[in-house]
Amino acid sequence: MKTYGTSKSFLHTKDIAWETVGEGVKRKIMGYDDKIMLVHVAFDKGGIGPMHQHPHSQVTYVASGAFEVTIDGETHTLREGDSFFIPTNALHGAVCTEAGELIDVFSPIREDFME
Numbered sequence: 001m002k003t004y005g006t007s008k009s010f011l012h013t014k015d016i017a018w019e020t021v022g023e024g025v026k027r028k029i030m031g032y033d034d035k036i037m038l039v040h041v042a043f044d045k046g047g048i049g050p051m052h053q054h055p056h057s058q059v060t061y062v063a064s065g066a067f068e069v070t071i072d073g074e075t076h077t078l079r080e081g082d083s084f085f086i087p088t089n090a091l092h093g094a095v096c097t098e099a100g101e102l103i104d105v106f107s108p109i110r111e112d113f114m115e
Helices: none
Strands: 019-022 025-032 036-041 048-052 057-071 074-079 085-086 092-107
Touching: 019 048, 019 085
Parallel strands: none
Antiparallel strands: 019 025, 025 036, 036 092, 048 092, 057 074, 057 085, 057 092
């Protein structure tokens, strides 16, 4: 596994550029080392996080908006203040039904986000 080091100790959102990752979806990597990563994701209404899976554990906090989240074939509507956990290799995705933002935590780091 390639080592990516660590992010700065203090990060200001104004200094981090948004990266477009899909139609109506953008993200900022907010901090990481080789064991954990925090990612801020913003969705326009109708933005889609397509169904996918990965070997990382993920926990996500809904900071704002509303999302139809599917994990292993089960779908729930989640709103501001809710959260969800995705175990390793679970098939999952989300559709944004009200413009909003998610805070994702991954363990270990998502190397594919660093490329």
